[in-house]
Amino acid sequence: MTAVGDIGDRTDRRAVISVLRRLLSPEGQANPLPVWEELRGMGDVVPAPWGGYFVTGYEACSQVLRGRTWLVPDIAWQERQPDPERWHAPATQEMSNALSRLNAPAHTCQRRGLGNLFDRRTLQEMQPDIEDHVRGLLDQLEAGLRDRGVADLVATVSEQLPVRTVGHWLDIPAEHHAHILDFTHRQVFAQELLPTRSDLAVSAEATREMRTFFTDLVRQRRARPGNDVVSGWIRHWDARFPDDRAAADRTLYHLIMFITIASLETTATLLSNAVWFLLRDPGRWNWLRHHPEHIDDAVNEVLRYDPPIHLNSRIAAEHTILAGVPIAKDTMVHVLYGAANHDPRRNPDPHTFSILRRGDHLTFGGGAHYCLGAALARLEARILLTHLLKRFPTLEPAGGPTYAPRMVFRRMTSLKVTA
Ligand code: HEM
Numbered sequence: 001m002t003a004v005g006d007i008g009d010r011t012d013r014r015a016v017i018s019v020l021r022r023l024l025s026p027e028g029q030a031n032p033l034p035v036w037e038e039l040r041g042m043g044d045v046v047p048a049p050w051g052g053y054f055v056t057g058y059e060a061c062s063q064v065l066r067g068r069t070w071l072v073p074d075i076a077w078q079e080r081q082p083d084p085e086r087w088h089a090p091a092t093q094e095m096s097n098a099l100s101r102l103n104a105p106a107h108t109c110q111r112r113g114l115g116n117l118f119d120r121r122t123l124q125e126m127q128p129d130i131e132d133h134v135r136g137l138l139d140q141l142e143a144g145l146r147d148r149g150v151a152d153l154v155a156t157v158s159e160q161l162p163v164r165t166v167g168h169w170l171d172i173p174a175e176h177h178a179h180i181l182d183f184t185h186r187q188v189f190a191q192e193l194l195p196t197r198s199d200l201a202v203s204a205e206a207t208r209e210m211r212t213f214f215t216d217l218v219r220q221r222r223a224r225p226g227n228d229v230v231s232g233w234i235r236h237w238d239a240r241f242p243d244d245r246a247a248a249d250r251t252l253y254h255l256i257m258f259i260t261i262a263s264l265e266t267t268a269t270l271l272s273n274a275v276w277f278l279l280r281d282p283g284r285w286n287w288l289r290h291h292p293e294h295i296d297d298a299v300n301e302v303l304r305y306d307p308p309i310h311l312n313s314r315i316a317a318e319h320t321i322l323a324g325v326p327i328a329k330d331t332m333v334h335v336l337y338g339a340a341n342h343d344p345r346r347n348p349d350p351h352t353f354s355i356l357r358r359g360d361h362l363t364f365g366g367g368a369h370y371c372l373g374a375a376l377a378r379l380e381a382r383i384l385l386t387h388l389l390k391r392f393p394t395l396e397p398a399g400g401p402t403y404a405p406r407m408v409f410r411r412m413t414s415l416k417v418t419a
Pocket residue numbers: 065099100101111166258259260262263264266267270307308309312363364365366367368369370371372373374376377
């Protein structure tokens with residue numbers, strides 16, 4: 001596949017802008033496949049209209065995520081940018097201290113401190129609680145279906161399970177869950193590809209609420225330490241910064257805040273997508289009911305087919321060549337997970353949803369920043385599908401889903417179901 005190398009070409013710029021507009025439209029949100037297809041048709045590495053590049057091919061995306069030539073856009077890079085309104089905005093700056101925006105050595109140090117968050121033993125211990133959450137949420141779904149005939153799977157189940165799971169794991173009382181979901185949905189605007197001034201203002205307010213909430217959480221846990229996960233992290237960072245309580249608190253705030261918000265919309269989208277992709281073809285729901293041993297395969301195909309995060313950015317640490325395109329040091333590239341997952345050179349017949357495909361995907365990223373919660377997200381999806389298939393054999397969609405107009409973080413806002 002050829003690469004488009006001429007960033008000054010007006011036709012190419014216009015073509016890319018028009019494709020991106022389509023991605024933001026309701027049609028593009030409902031079905032981004034033609035958009036990804038078109039972008040990949042322009043090359044493995046496609047100039048972005050505002051500078052930098054989109055990376056569309058699987059191999060090129062994998063190379064960027066895993067290669068040492070590529071860094072995440074950290075604070076030092078942001079401070080070199082000529083657009084302070086965007087890069088110095090409070091909400092953007094706040095996320096710049098989070099794990100996903102750190103490079104080595106700070107990143108390596110924090111990842112080592114966390115270890116493997118969801119190893120086999122931890123997941124086994126979490127499983128009974130997740131099963132309980134699922135049973136409770138499906139009781140509510142059943143009540144909604146009984147009383148009104150139709151229920152919203154997103155609001156009733158998919159958005160609730162991740163916040164209950166992570167809330168329970170971090171010992172955050174249920175009375176705070178709605179507020180956490182609310183500021184998470186608003187904070188994300190600053191992390192979109194091209195946030196407007198009003199997006200940044202919405203995010204700034206959400207960021208203030210988020211900071212107050214998680215700073216209080218650390219303070220309260222310090223006052224009453226226990227054997228919970230957060231108390232363990234407090235002990236770890238106090239030992240690392242024995243003479244600097246403020247530094248320990250800053251690190252703790254950013255870790256807890258980021259791990260919590262990174263786990264919510266992403267997992268909710270996976271759960272909603274899983275139910276939608278299985279229900280929109282009635283044969284699939286029924287087939288999986290009779291072959292529950294393939295639930296994990298179904299979850300993997302949902303992750304490949306429609307990744308909850310569409311795009312992630314990296315910076316060239318030095319002059320380099322990517323898929324034949326020379327990229328100057330400090331240039332930003334945007335990895336398009338969905339386009340990569342649908343690259344026919346990696347996954348033949350990529351637009352066919354096939355439970356038994358065992359396809360490859362980059363949905364959880366790759367390399368040093370590989371998602372820390374991948375195993376937990378897969379477990380939540382497996383438990384939810386296992387219970388749903390058993391309890392609601394005749395579940396059906398009552399219309400198509402609706403989506404928030406996003407370019408980076410995909411969010412299904414509603415999926416009405418009936419049984
Ligand atoms: C379906 C659900 C999820 C998806 C699709 C997802 C996706 C991702 C992606 C794409 C990255 C960036 C990887 C990279 O830059 O190469 C990431 C990082 C991360 N994710 Fe997830 N995630 C999910 C669920 C979770 C959950 C449940 C948690 C925690 C409970 C979590 C915690 C994190 C953290 C802490 C990072 C930062 C890792 C780092 O920068 O070192 N994620 N995730």
